[in-house]
Amino acid sequence: MTxxxxxxxxxxxDAAASARPMVDGFGRHISYLRISVTDRCDLRCSYCMPENMxxxxxxxxxxxxxxxxxxxxxxxxxxxxxxxxxxxPLLRKDIGDLFRALGRWLGDxxxxxxxxxxxxxxxxxxxxxxxxxxxxxxxxxxxRDRDRFRQITGRDRLPDxxxxxRAAHEAGLSVKLNTVxxxxxxxxxxxxxxxxxxxxxxxxxxIEVMPMGDVGTxxxxxxxxxxxxxSALEQRWSLSPLPPAGRNxxxxxxxxxxxxxxxxxxxxxxxxxFCDGCNRIRMTCTGRIYMCLGQxxxxxxxxxxxxxxxxxxxxxxxxxxxxxxxxxxxxxxxGARDAAPAVARHMSMTGG
Numbered sequence: 533m534t535x536x537x538x539x540x541x542x543x544x545x546d547a548a549a550s551a552r553p554m555v556d557g558f559g560r561h562i563s564y565l566r567i568s569v570t571d572r573c574d575l576r577c578s579y580c581m582p583e584n585m586x587x588x589x590x591x592x593x594x595x596x597x598x599x600x601x602x603x604x605x606x607x608x609x610x611x612x613x614x615x616x617x618x619x620x621p622l623l624r625k626d627i628g629d630l631f632r633a634l635g636r637w638l639g640d641x642x643x644x645x646x647x648x649x650x651x652x653x654x655x656x657x658x659x660x661x662x663x664x665x666x667x668x669x670x671x672x673x674x675x676r677d678r679d680r681f682r683q684i685t686g687r688d689r690l691p692d693x694x695x696x697x698r699a700a701h702e703a704g705l706s707v708k709l710n711t712v713x714x715x716x717x718x719x720x721x722x723x724x725x726x727x728x729x730x731x732x733x734x735x736x737x738x739i740e741v742m743p744m745g746d747v748g749t750x751x752x753x754x755x756x757x758x759x760x761x762x763s764a765l766e767q768r769w770s771l772s773p774l775p776p777a778g779r780n781x782x783x784x785x786x787x788x789x790x791x792x793x794x795x796x797x798x799x800x801x802x803x804x805x806f807c808d809g810c811n812r813i814r815m816t817c818t819g820r821i822y823m824c825l826g827q828x829x830x831x832x833x834x835x836x837x838x839x840x841x842x843x844x845x846x847x848x849x850x851x852x853x854x855x856x857x858x859x860x861x862x863x864x865x866x867g868a869r870d871a872a873p874a875v876a877r878h879m880s881m882t883g884g
Contacts, residue, residue, distance in 0.1 A: 560811060561811060564813075566617055566813075566815070567603070569817050572623050574653075575689065576685060578714075578717075579714065579754050592817075593818060594817060603634055606851075607637055607641045614644070614645050615670075616648075617647060617649075620652065645665055646670070649669060651697055654671070654693075655698075658700045658705060669700055672710045672712075673709050676721070676724070678690045697732075701733075707732075709735070713739065713740065715756040723765065730789065730792035730796075737797035740756075740800055758798045759800070771789060784797035813855075815833070820833070821833060823854050823857060831854040831857075833851075
């Protein structure tokens with residue numbers, strides 16, 4: 533049987549491809565794209581990457597123009613939210629150009645443009661982000677203790693992070709903290725961080741350690757199930773569950789902490805699989821589309837984009853192929869000591 537697009541003029545075929553909705557094999561509508569714009573980071577968080585992490589040659593990365601082109605294609609296909617991440621995205625040279633370019637789509641196909649950052653560079657970029665249309669940022673912060681911060685991240689950068697948070701507030705950005713619960717490093721400090729965050733008007737999300745990439749430390753020693761953490765918090769506070777914000781509300785389960793009035797989320801990739809409502813795909817800084825954070829299957833868009841011929845039609849076909857292969861759920865697990873990570877690539881390669 534001949535596909536109808538095979539008989540269309542090229543321009544009409546490209547337009548038809550661009551109009552195809554992004555729906556995977558399980559009927560999930562994909563409307564959220566997360567992009568790693570660099571695998572580089574100025575911290576070495578113990579659960580994320582080893583101290584001697586080998587980063588990609590800069591020549592392997594997509595240019596900002598290529599990133600913009602792919603984002604434009606995805607917006608045409610129904611992506612409504614784009615999150616820029618890394619590595620540390622604000623380390624990318626001229627990153628403001630990409631934010632300004634994508635910000636022009638807000639209200640014209642794109643509902644939200646945001647980022648996840650460690651905030652070490654945020655103080656000098658907060659005003660640019662706000663001017664580009666960014667309303668909210670997620671900031672990774674696992675401790676407010678300077679010595680513990682140095683132990684977890686390998687760097688003495690807590691003052692820079694706190695400056696970044698202040699700058700975000702001054703620029704009018706809404707801030708949510710992301711904190712990875714670590715059994716032997718910060719779990720006893722979590723109530724203090726939560727109270728501080730809520731006192732600053734920031735929501736907070738706790739996250740279980742994810743077994744991605746070799747970090748030189750056994751994650752059995754880092755991992756603590758968040759239901760255990762939640763039970764401990766409920767001995768101190770009253771947590772009232774909040775209803776999901778829609779069919780594709782994301783992986784976090786949110787509560788209101790009655791005593792602080794703040795919002796607290798739990799992301800539990802190991803103890804409570806949250807894949808049924810997944811509405812996202814992830815793109816690396818090299819143009820690979822990963823349909824699932826917890827699996828290695830991918831489609832390489834960079835090779836297609838840099839090839840000759842009708843690249844847009846080929847890109848759309850590749851996206852369709854990726855959607856057909858998107859799995860129902862991930863395979864994360866932390867079990868036996870010295871076990872290999874669930875996937876070999878590090879979190880910084882995929883963009884969280």
